[in-house]
Amino acid sequence: xxxxxxxxxxxxxxxxxxxxxxxxxxxxxxxxxxxxxxxxxxxxxxxxxxxxxxxxxxxxxxxxxxxxxxxxxxxxxxxxxxxxxxxxxxxxxxxxxxxxxxxxxxxxxxxxxxxxxxxxxxxxxxxxxxxxxxxxxxxxxxxxxxxxxxxxxxxxxxxxxxxxxxxxxxxxxxxxxxxxxxxxxxxxxxxxxxxxxxxxxxxxxxxxxxxxxxxxxxxxxxxxxxxxxxxxxxxxxxxxxxxxxxxxxxxxxxxxxxxxxxx
Amino acid sequence: xxxxxxxxxxxxxxxxxxxxxxxxxxxxxxxxxxxxxxxxxxxxxxxxxxxxxxxxxxxxxxxxxxxxxxxxxxxxxxxxxxxxxxxxxxxxxxxxxxxxxxxxxxxxxxxxxxxxxxxxxxxxxxxxxxxxxxxxxxxxxxxxxxxxxxxxxxxxxxxxxxxxxxxxxxxxxxxxxxxxxxxxxxxxxxxxxxxxxxxxxxxxxxxxxxxxxxxxxxxxxxxxxxxxxxxxxxxxxxxxxxxxxxxxxxxxxxxxxxxxxxx
DNA sequence: TGTACATCAGTGAACGCGCGTTCACTGATGTAC
DNA sequence: TGTACATCAGTGAACGCGCGTTCACTGATGTAC
Numbered sequence: 001x002x003x004x005x006x007x008x009x010x011x012x013x014x015x016x017x018x019x020x021x022x023x024x025x026x027x028x029x030x031x032x033x034x035x036x037x038x039x040x041x042x043x044x045x046x047x048x049x050x051x052x053x054x055x056x057x058x059x060x061x062x063x064x065x066x067x068x069x070x071x072x073x074x075x076x077x078x079x080x081x082x083x084x085x086x087x088x089x090x091x092x093x094x095x096x097x098x099x100x101x102x103x104x105x106x107x108x109x110x111x112x113x114x115x116x117x118x119x120x121x122x123x124x125x126x127x128x129x130x131x132x133x134x135x136x137x138x139x140x141x142x143x144x145x146x147x148x149x150x151x152x153x154x155x156x157x158x159x160x161x162x163x164x165x166x167x168x169x170x171x172x173x174x175x176x177x178x179x180x181x182x183x184x185x186x187x188x189x190x191x192x193x194x195x196x197x198x199x200x201x202x203x204x205x206x207x208x209x210x211x212x213x214x215x216x217x218x219x220x221x222x223x224x225x226x227x228x229x230x231x232x233x234x235x236x237x238x239x240x241x242x243x244x245x246x247x248x249x250x251x252x253x254x255x256x257x258x259x260x261x262x263x
Numbered sequence: 264x265x266x267x268x269x270x271x272x273x274x275x276x277x278x279x280x281x282x283x284x285x286x287x288x289x290x291x292x293x294x295x296x297x298x299x300x301x302x303x304x305x306x307x308x309x310x311x312x313x314x315x316x317x318x319x320x321x322x323x324x325x326x327x328x329x330x331x332x333x334x335x336x337x338x339x340x341x342x343x344x345x346x347x348x349x350x351x352x353x354x355x356x357x358x359x360x361x362x363x364x365x366x367x368x369x370x371x372x373x374x375x376x377x378x379x380x381x382x383x384x385x386x387x388x389x390x391x392x393x394x395x396x397x398x399x400x401x402x403x404x405x406x407x408x409x410x411x412x413x414x415x416x417x418x419x420x421x422x423x424x425x426x427x428x429x430x431x432x433x434x435x436x437x438x439x440x441x442x443x444x445x446x447x448x449x450x451x452x453x454x455x456x457x458x459x460x461x462x463x464x465x466x467x468x469x470x471x472x473x474x475x476x477x478x479x480x481x482x483x484x485x486x487x488x489x490x491x492x493x494x495x496x497x498x499x500x501x502x503x504x505x506x507x508x509x510x511x512x513x514x515x516x517x518x519x520x521x522x523x524x525x526x
Numbered sequence: 527t528g529t530a531c532a533t534c535a536g537t538g539a540a541c542g543c544g545c546g547t548t549c550a551c552t553g554a555t556g557t558a559c
Numbered sequence: 560t561g562t563a564c565a566t567c568a569g570t571g572a573a574c575g576c577g578c579g580t581t582c583a584c585t586g587a588t589g590t591a592c
Contacts, residue, residue, distance in 0.1 A: 013556065016555095044544090051570090053545090054569080054572095121485070122385045123299065123381035123386050126299035126302055206477075209473055210473035212479070214472040217475065220387055222384070225398070276535085276587095276588055280535085306579075317581080318536045321534080321536075326578095326580095532589085532590075532591100534587085534589085535588090538582105538583100539581105539583100543577100544577090546574105548573085548574080549571105551572105554567085555565105556564105557563100557565075558565100559562090
C-alpha cells in the first residue's frame with residue numbers, strides 16, 4: 001500500500017477492472033430505466049453481466065456506492081453538455097445565444113436520459129444520503145450559466161434590470177439575501193460568481209429553477225394532454241427568462257456598453 | 264347490486280368501513296415518509312394497523328389503487344390550500360396579492376407534506392401508470408391561478424406585457440403555441456381559461472413551472488448548503504413572477520383600467 | 527319480535543418471488559528475487 | 560528466464576429478510592319475511 005513509483009503500466013488486470021467498472025455502470029443505467037432508482041438491484045446487474053452477485057462487491061462496496069457513482073456521472077455528463085454548448089456557440093454569438101444554447105443542451109440531455117435526470121432531480125431516494133462528492137459535479141451547470149453572465153458583463157452585453165421592476169422592490173429587502181447567496185456560491189471557489197453582482201445572481205437562480213421546473217414537468221408527465229410536445233413552450237420560456245436575467249434580444253454585442261449592472 | 268332506494272342509514276358497518284379506509288390512507292401516508300412511494304408496502308400498513316395483510320384487500324384491490332387514492336388526495340388537498348388562500352385574501356386585496364398568496368400556500372403545503380409532494384411532483388413511480396381520475400384533481404392548482412387572472416382582467420388589474428419584450432418576439436412565432444395551449448386548457452371545461460388571452464396564459468404557465476421548480480429544488484435538496492432557508496428567495500421570486508404574468512406592484516385596484524391585454 | 531339467509535370483514539397459511547450482504551473457497555494474474 | 564509468493568477476481572452457498580396476492584375459512588353484521 002506504499003505510494004512508491006512504478007505506477008505506469010499496471011495494465012492487463014487493471015484494464016479489465018476499469019472496463020468492468022464501466023460495464024457495471026452502463027448496465028446499472030439501463031436498469032434505472034426499467035425500475036427506477038429504488039429498483040436498481042445489484043443482483044439484476046450481475047445477472048445481466050453473467051456474473052454472480054457477490055462478484056460486484058469487488059467493484060462497489062455496496063449498492064449505495066454504485067448509486068453515488070451513477071449520480072456523479074450524471075451530473076458530470078450534464079455539466080459537460082452545457083459547457084460544450086456554450087463553448088461551441090461562444091466566439092461568434094451573443095451571451096444571450098450562449099445562455100439559450102445551454103438551456104437547450106440541458107433539456108436535450110434530460111430528454112435523452114430521463115432516468116438519470118430523475119435520479120438527480122427527482123424525489124430523493126429514501127434512505128440514501130448523497131455524499132459530499134456529488135457537490136462539485138452538481139454545481140457544474142449553474143457555474144456554467146454564471147460563466148456566461150460573467151463574460152456578458154465583461155463584454156458589456158448585460159442589461160441593467162428593467163427599471164420599472166427594481167429587484168428589491170416587490171419582495172422587500174433583498175440585499176441580505178443576495179449577499180448570502182453570493183457568499184454561498186463563492187464558497188465553491190468559483191471566481192466567476194464574484195464577478196457577477198448579487199442582484200443578477202438572484203435573477204439567474206430564478207431562471208435556473210424555472211428551467212428545471214419546466215423540464216421536470218415535461219419529463220414527469222405534468223404536461224401530458226396539454227403542452228406536449230413542449231418544444232415551442234420551452235423555446236419561448238427560455239427566451240423570456242434570458243431577457244429576465246438581463247440578456248435581452250435588442251442588445252447587440254459591443255454596441256452599447258451602457259451599464260454593467262449597478263455596483 | 265340493484266340501485267334501489269333504502270340507502271340512507273346503511274350505517275354501522277358502513278361507518279366502520281369508511282373509518283378504516285381513512286385510517287389505511289393515513290397510515291400509508293405515514294409510510295411514504297419513511298420509505299418513499301416505491302417503499303409503500305401493504306403488509307407494513309396492515310401490520311401497523313394490527314390487521315393481517317390480506318384484510319386490506321377488502322378496501323383496496325391492489326397496492327396501485329391505494330397509491331392512486333393517495334395521489335388524488337394529495338392533489339385535492341393542495342388544490343384546496345391554494346383555493347382557500349385566494350378566497351381568504353379575496354375581497355380586500357389586489358389580484359397580485361391573491362396570486363402571491365396562492366404561491367405561498369402551495370409552498371407551505373409542500374413543506375408540510377414533502378412526501379406527498381414528492382409523490383405527485385417527483386419522479387414517476389416505475390411501473391405505475393396514473394389513471395384518468397387524477398387529471399381533474401391535478402388541475403386544481405393551475406385552474407385556481409387562472410381564476411386569479413380572469414378576475415384581474417375583469418377588475419382591470421392586469422397589465423399588458425412590458426412592451427420592451429413582446430411575447431412573440433424573442434421566441435419566434437408563438438401564436439400557434441398559445442392557441443394550442445388555450446385549447447388544451449379549455450378541454451377541461453374550465454371557462455376561466457377562455458377568459459384569459461393566450462399570451463397571458465403562456466406567461467402563467469412559465470410562472471407555474473418556476474414555482475414548482477423552486478419548491479422541488481428546495482425540498483429535494485438542490486439548495487442544501489446554498490440558499491437554505493429559502494424563504495426570502497421564494498418570496499422574491501414569487502414577486503418577480505407575479506409581475507412577469509402581468510400583475511405589477513404599481514397597478515392599484517380599480518385605479519387605471521389601462522389595458523386588458525391585447526385581444 | 528323472531529327466525530333464515532345473504533353479505534361482508536377479517537384470519538391464517540401458503541405460493542413464489544427478489545433482495546443486499548457475508549464468507550470460505552478456487553484459480554488466475556501479477557511481483558520480487 | 561524461472562521459481563515462490565502475494566494479490567486479486569470471481570464462485571457458490573447461505574443467512575435473513577420483505578414483498579404482493581390468492582384462497583378457503585370463520586364469525587359477525589345486516590336484511591327479508
